[in-house]
Amino acid sequence: MRDILDAVREAAGKKLLFLPHAIRQLARPANMISTREVERVVTEGEIIEHYPEDVRGPSCLMLGSGEGRAIHVVCAPKDEYLAIITAYVPDPSQWAPDFRRRAS
Numbered sequence: 001m002r003d004i005l006d007a008v009r010e011a012a013g014k015k016l017l018f019l020p021h022a023i024r025q026l027a028r029p030a031n032m033i034s035t036r037e038v039e040r041v042v043t044e045g046e047i048i049e050h051y052p053e054d055v056r057g058p059s060c061l062m063l064g065s066g067e068g069r070a071i072h073v074v075c076a077p078k079d080e081y082l083a084i085i086t087a088y089v090p091d092p093s094q095w096a097p098d099f100r101r102r103a104s
Contacts, residue, residue, distance in 0.1 A: 012039070012075075016082050019083055019084060022085060025088050028088075031088065046064070056076050071088070073087045
């Protein structure tokens, strides 16, 4: 997963492009995720799932911390930017306590 992580960090260094779904998720009143939190996840977080065959191109699910909470970001590195597909605060009922694995 090191290759995809390098690609994510390189693309993030150029530009973040928030897709419409991501913008809607960030603005949900229950979570209100800032673009600064997303930027922190993609520059400091870890990849917990890799989707090499995604129809949007290779993408991944990243876990990082925001303002005192866990945040998941799905992103896809492109040549000129990092596409932010979605971002959300993971639901504890759907994830293991460390938010790295889906609950069984």
